[in-house]
Amino acid sequence: MPGPKDLDPSTSPRALLGAELRHARENAGLSQRELGEPLFVSASFIGQLESGTRRMQPDVARRIDEILGTNGFFERNCLAANKSRYPDHFAEAAEAEAVATTIREYAPLLIPGLLQTEAYARAVFRGGRPTATDDAINELVAARLERSRLLDDPTSPMVWTVLDEAVLRRKVGGASVMSEALRHVATFARNRRVIMQVMPFDAGAHMTDEGALKLMSFPDAPPVAYLQALGTGQLQDDPATVARYELAYHLLAAGALSPRESLALVASVAEDYSHEDQQP
Template sequence: MPGPKPLDPSSSPRAMLGAELRHKREEAGLTQEELGSPLFVSGSFIGQLEAGTRRMQMEYAVKIDEILATDGYFVRNCEAAKKSKYPDHFAEAAEAEAIATAIREYAPQLIPGLLQTKAYAWAVCRAYQPTAPEEVIEETVTARLERARVLDHPTTPLLWVVLDEAVLRRRTGGAEVMAEALWHVTELIRKHRVIVQVLPFSAGGHASLNGALKLMSFADAPTLAHLEVLNASKLEDDPATVARHELTYDLLGASALSPQDSLALIESVAEDYAHEDQP
């Protein structure tokens, strides 16, 4: 059986922390299960920490320093890693997204962050925070656009999105902003950088009526499911729970339009918005 994939500690603070955790655990002669037992977590969870797909929480850092006799190393670095440009409820998911090899997402209300234009992102952030200072909105928008740079790589991650038709019809920021945002999505589709399907209103009830869903796959760690509601989110790694969410996504894709028909619909709606701006 092949050993774990070598980590690149320079890729992110979490990768650095994970590489050191693996080194210190192996130096102590412990398996992932043996280290996880006194932490009341599974061996696979320790593997996720080592792979950098999960953020180390302070309660685990304290115990790990004690078990591995690392003189407060993990506590110090865990504290430093807590500083994030993303909201607290979303930071761990954003960091996992950055190292995922594949992302599958169902968006029921808005164009996903990885596909947003600056004007669209600004309209969304301003709607979320109607009284926030301009500099706060600017910082949030900048962080969101930086997330989208993962798509600068020609093939990784694979991004497959199912957009509810409501995403196309919800006039976020006005007709001009919507036209630009949808053209941006179609450009990425035509460049074969993303796969997009539209779940039409005619599909009726579907498997994810409760809200948004994101599945993130990794080269050397189990798939994570990310569920998000207003100012709160949750990462799921329980295999049975993740499998259920994967089935949900498969059902959404089966109910959605084909990629070709989806592209045609998105372009048609973009044209409608563009024509609204013409005298």
């Protein structure tokens, strides 16, 4: 019986690789848990590989080939499936985001990537990479704007973001850039495309004080949490860990301004930046 053909990288390679994994696992008579045990990963991790929400690393692919007897198929094809326009530490999260049905995010310092304008994104990347070439910055900006096309669909994914007040007050790119960026966020909220709240400074300490948090859920795979720090990022899929982060997010939202109050604050700060930009 002929083995599977190598995957064409132009046709959703991650999804194809996941489908081939499910097919090979079922042909071997193994459950997701039984395949995961010798790999020292959870059944939910195998499910995420099969659904295309997690990337298959070469060492895992090599062991899968050994266990399932697939003659190096997964090791050969995982590199093509892992090609990405995004920085390595964020690539897996961006690709999971693209197939998520709900995205909940706490942003402590910057407007979330999905909601950024071109000028704001450019200022963010230039600030973080002061020696990068213009071509490199242009490529990063283009990838970020491509991500934002997820919001072209009027209903899916459901996006709920909580912005720390610091996001509003940090003058990224100058007053005119901030005015445009905050008006952009306000438009999404006003059009009910995004649920947006603001955590005000006077709310004090809260459970997510230590950094950014993104929670994603999927139609055919367990939810994940993404934690990001300087030049690093990690997806968490342990159910107990994800549940703890989900609780933290709900408590955060409960302590934030209401969506109506948040929209009024964002619009007011955007107007302040607009007036500042017009001053001689």
